[in-house]
Amino acid sequence: MRPPPARAFVSQLIALTLLLLVFSGSLGLGAVWVRQEISGTANRSHALENRIADVERRLDEVNAEVAAALNPHSLLKQNLAMQLGLSSPNEIQVMRVDGSPELRLASKRNREVFNPVGSRAGAEGVNGAPYTFRIITASLR
């Protein structure tokens, strides 16, 4: 077999060089694209961090204002300004009960509603005794 002529070799070299250029160019462009994506993501992440910090700052601001509005001194001032007349009960005004006050209140209310002695005078049972009911809301048990 005869060796290839010199210009064929040069042509191959040029073709290979061009191929190499295209390949390395593609790699370069790919790298640039990746860098661009990284850059975009980093900037978006940075913007989000700033936004979170901003929201946290505003939260702190609001929390401080809520705390200032809810401190006992401010509430008392509001009580006076709005003429609500709210005050702690005196010991003499307090009745302590054993058991659940909700059940007690429910029982009392039921008595008022269903006991005909006061509210439905005249309604009588079979033996002439007034109707009596004892209904306690199950959910309160």
Add this chain to the structure above:
Amino acid sequence: MSKGFASNRLTLLALGVVACFMGVGVRLVFLQVVDRDLLLKFVDKARRQIVVEHARRGTILDTHGNLLATSRSELTIAVDPWMLVDYLAEEKNEQRRARKRNEQEVRRAQFAALLGLPSAEVDAIFEPKMRPVSMDKDKRDGTPDGLVKDRWVKVKEGVDEPTFARIEQLNLQGVTFERVYRRVYPSDGLAAHVIGYLNKEGKPVTGAEHNFDLYLKGQDGWIESEKDGARRELAQFRSREVPVQDGNDVVLTIDSVIQHIIEDELKTIAAKFSPRFATIIASDPQTGAILGLANYPSFDLNNYSKAPVEAQRNYAITDRIEPGSTFKIVAVGAALNEGLVTPQTSFDCGSPTIEYKGRTIKLPKEDEVYGMLSVSDIVAHSSNRGAAQLAMLMGEDKFYEYARRFGFGQATKFQLGREVLGTLAPPSEWDGLTISRMPMGHSVDATPLQIHMAMSAVANGGALLRPQIIKEIRDSQGRVIRVFGPEKREQVIRPSTAALLAQLLTGVVRVGTAKGFDIPGFEVAGKTGTTQKLIDGKYVNNHHTGSFVGFFPASRPQVVLSVIVDDGHVTDGDRIAWGRKVAAPSFHHIAEQLIQYLEIKPVDSAPRGLLAMQGGVL
């Protein structure tokens, strides 16, 4: 075209390409190897930056999570007047430039209104000026005349975030800002001595801010990255990053409502008696947790710089007073604990002298004339002579040992620090009269907190606890990372003795020195104390420290409360600031409120009023 020419052309092209590559290679060698150090230095200077991220200081909360101290961002607004000049110079069209100038002037007026400044003042700030600099630094504008453009003129400090957001919306050219965190105290002066404050430099000065700074301050982070021409960070070039660690939150044992109740009462005391100082302490006897601690005079934490130094002192731990008759719990408790007496054991409290170790000792004066008194009467009527005889029964060494065990002369180990120890001299330093005077609370001094904790030991079965002011530490996410439990220092007396002494102390409000300050059904146990003040080495008749220290209910104590009024001025009666006059009414008033707030139930069926008797309507 001949083949030879084509071949030469290809060869030339190949050589050209190779030459280009070689050129690039050579340049790269210069850039990357030969001039590397020089270029790196330049790049570092121009682009690299280290941004420090400041940690957010933790908050201080009360026991229910209410904010007592927090950090709020504030802005310092400044102006670069030259930026507006540059902005207008970019516009070549004369008409459009005039329109832009007008727009900026309108916005500037709005800017002034938002900051609450006169327009003329803001206009003057926006006037471009030069400022002098040293000649070696004058390289910025190309004219070495010792002047550079002044690009930072402060407009206003302490601008809040909402106002700044509105300023940003104005899009006014040249406005710059610097964000700083400032400590704010939403409750103003509430628990001022406990919370403490940060000074202008951000350094913690007193209170929890100072003592728990390690937990609160957090750790600054930093980012090493690069910046662009407009000095914005190029986030993609971050090379190293140490994340910021925000400070932890400190939860105190203080209850804001209780604190408010006692501070309100202190205002009443101040208005009525104008004392030198007054202290009220409330705590949970079972844990030693301080529920409220307040002093008069006090100050507003948000305006600490205007408060005098006296108002900033935490008198509860920094000032010593003679405990007076409140100290009698030591003599009585010790004698009962040693089994030397019972509540019924009687002593002659009418005789002015007594034989002790072969010597005749003059006993202290009584406020009233007594004869034979039982131990329970000695407590109820606060007999000085009775207390002296109880101490003599034990002897100096034993009495001193019990005084130490009750915590006198020792640090309470209060976590806010800076407390003074008080004075309790050992028996070797006593004179002949000390054994008769110390049991009534003379020749000894203590801080209000020491006296409070001694009474607390009686309330909780004889155990002396460390006063707790910190409940727990939470990280910035709200997770509890450390809990502070009760710390027992010493078992002072047996639980049975403590229970007996507690019952004896109920006699003080039923039949004794504070008669009438009982709360029916709630077994108030306490001890009045009145001591003449020692001025220039002499006890004087017109300056007193009055106190009432106690707890309730005696059979299952839930609150220990101390009211101490130093040098109160009483205008009626004998003009002496007795503990029953200046302190017991406040104790009673606070106790009534605490019973409601803490939902303390009565221990027995006390006689109730008409409304209570109608309780069946519920």
